[in-house]
Amino acid sequence: MxxxxxxxxxxxxxxxxxxxxxxxxxxxxxxxxxxxxxxxxxxxxxxxxxxxxxxxxxxxxxxxxxxxxxxxxxxxxxxxxxxxxxxxxxxxxxxxxxxxxxxxxxxxxxxxxxxxxxxxxxxxxxxxxxxxxxxxxxxxxxxxxxxATRAARVRDVAGPAATLLEFGTRRAFSPQAALWAARAALAAGLDETSNVLAAVQLGRRPAGTMAHALVMAFTALEGSEDQAFEAFQRYFPGAALLIDTYDTVAAADRLAARVAQGHPPVTAVRLDSGDLVALSQAVRSRLPQATIFASGDLDEFEIARLQQAGAAIDGYGLGTKLVTGxxxxxxxxxxxxxxxxxxxxxxxxxxxxxxxxxxxxxxxxxxxxxxxxxxxxxxxxxxxxxxxxxxxxxxxxxxxxxxxxxxxxxxxxxxxxxxxxxxxxxxxxxxxxxxxxxxxxxxxxxxxxxxxx
Known part of the structure; x- marks a missing residue:
């Protein structure tokens, strides 16, 4: 046994x-x-x-x-x-x-x-x-x-138009709990999960972005943040780019300049740190067509605060505070x-x-x-x-x-x-x-x- x-x-x-x-x-x-x-x-x-x-x-x-x-x-x-x-x-x-x-x-x-x-x-x-x-x-x-209750509360606060992603696998109390959390979150109002096994078993397509490690790996090898973005877009043209590894506004400026020069459009970006209100507004002014996602220990209370403060955020990634508590x-x-x-x-x-x-x-x-x-x-x-x-x-x-x-x-x-x-x-x-x-x-x-x- x-x-x-x-x-x-x-x-x-x-x-x-x-x-x-x-x-x-x-x-x-x-x-x-x-x-x-x-x-x-x-x-x-x-x-x-x-x-x-x-x-x-x-x-x-x-x-x-x-x-x-x-x-x-x-x-x-x-x-x-x-x-x-x-x-x-x-x-x-x-x-x-x-x-x-x-x-x-x-x-x-x-x-x-x-x-x-x-x-x-x-x-x-x-x-x-x-x-x-x-x-x-x-x-x-x-x-x-x-x-399910936490997911329903988040959806109620964020509103029907916001895209809500379940990112809780690494914080759930066990691998089994991660699967159950993904299922419960989707059933109660979230749109997609990053948990590949849960998505496949539930007949859904997994969703996610990228991690800081990809940007850091390129820059460590005498490349640049822009090269990391270009490489990721080459293989996943519709995926969100994580732009806060170094300087969020500077990254948005460079991406906007590349789009103006005829390079592929930036479909979506993710912000994972910093003043999400100010940063999202700055990114919106530079990349008006991009969907802006926010993540980083978010819950229904923080989403309500961001909305009241005028943040330019279209979707949220929910992890730790969704699957614990x-x-x-x-x-x-x-x-x-x-x-x-x-x-x-x-x-x-x-x-x-x-x-x-x-x-x-x-x-x-x-x-x-x-x-x-x-x-x-x-x-x-x-x-x-x-x-x-x-x-x-x-x-x-x-x-x-x-x-x-x-x-x-x-x-x-x-x-x-x-x-x-x-x-x-x-x-x-x-x-x-x-x-x-x-x-x-x-x-x-x-x-x-x-x-x-």
Whole structure:
């Protein structure tokens, strides 16, 4: 089982989990309750600080995980060799060998806007299976939801005309995270990614510019910055030239002079440092036909500042601050077992019981409020139910959405929110009410005596 590269392949998904998921599954099965029907919901108790909403993302990877959840003989032997499961019941090993996810999954479609306490996803399956899924599902949805939300905020601030490029691969938390970040960013509003593997796998064309190293390499070999530009244009005539290695304005002057002399036009340039407002304005005056890109630790706040200051920038490359930041702290909690609603009552970590549905109300295309209720409740005439069934008995019930469909949904969903909720500073709270039936169920569950031995 030793793999020095520590790469996660689909055939190994079953072991890509926290130990306690397996120890609890063993305990459930040993005590004869492992096959009880359980419902777990994945949600966040609160939004990250300064966020007015989240854009749900990662469902496709959750489905991929559940579809490939199998324990091979190699996996079973590896668990035995740990010595941790010496007292595990025979039923544990039997279930692992015959395992395959056999449950149902309900989820909001990717690109849907959600708020605190609203389930992004619900797993309904035998208790031991639903428990095993927790770690991977949280990893997939928490990270991609963070990236999608940041991408949506950037798009909202930059506006529909700006070109937004995902440059985060070198700053993402792992190579796998880089692929997920690229997907989530594109699905939530960015135009292209520089990650070649992500672009190819998603059926897109990768996009990028050039690095300072190319200019420095030419100048080190007794060449010049201009020779670097000429060489790059020779092979990639439409690509952006990075013009801030030495003197941005001087480089723009020389490029403008070359264009005036009949040399190929400069299609685009990128600025990666310095006073982006002043430099972009200077470059615009010298190269009025060139598209000007900016990069360098940009986020929605810096883009808003640049726009307000009158920067002449047409597009932005988003890297570090897009793919990192305060996490989406989603949790995965048991809400129902064999039709018996359950809830956690810990201080500041209480949960709501029962299998839930999100009902959203619109007025003239604007989302005006949500009602968090039970799945047994009907939607009111002016409400839309957001969670839909995506898996039944381990099988997909509908095709997965394309990236274009998800992007359109995310764009529409964010645009439907009140302006005050979309603000990147001090956003207003979006109203989410609990239904009377849910409030009553919570009260009944809370009053239910806890058996004591």
């Amino acid at each position: 030793t793999h020095s590269a520590l790469l996660a392949a689909p055939e190994d998904y079953s072991l890509l989990t926290d130990l306690y998921q397996l120890t609890m599954a063993s305990c459930y099965l040993g005590e004869g309750i492992g096959d009880r029907r359980a419902s777990f919901e994945l949600f966040t108790r609160r939004l990250p600080q300064g966020y007015g909403y989240l854009v749900s993302m990662g469902l496709a990877q959750a489905i991929d995980y559940l579809t490939n959840l199998r324990f091979s003989d190699r996996h079973v032997e590896a668990l035995r060799q740990t010595g941790l499961f010496d007292r595990a019941p025979d039923s544990f090993w039997q279930r692992l060998r015959s395992a395959g996810f056999s449950g149902d999954v309900w989820a909001v479609p990717e690109g849907t806007v959600v708020f605190a306490n609203e389930p992004l996803l619900r797993v309904e399956a035998p208790l031991w299976q639903a428990q095993l899924a927790e770690t991977y599902l949280l990893n997939a949805l928490n990270y991609q939801t963070l990236i 305060a996490p989406v702290n989603g949790v995965y909690k048991l809400v129902d077992l064999d039709g018996c609603a359950v809830m956690k009552e810990s201080v500041q970590k209480a949960t709501l019981p029962g299998r839930k549905q999100i009902f959203r109300r619109y007025q003239q295309g604007v989302a005006v409020g949500d009602r968090l209720g039970l799945t047994t409740e009907p939607a009111a005439p002016d409400e839309c139910a957001l969670l839909t069934q995506v898996m039944h008995q381990g099988e997909l019930t509908q095709p997965l959405d394309t990236l274009e469909t998800i992007r359109d949904r995310a764009t529409t969903a964010v645009a439907s929110l009140p302006t005050a909720v979309r603000q990147i500073t001090h956003p207003a709270d979006y109203p989410v009410d609990l239904s009377g039936a849910l409030v009553e169920l919570a009260a009944q569950t809370r009053q239910r005596p806890v058996p004591q031995r």
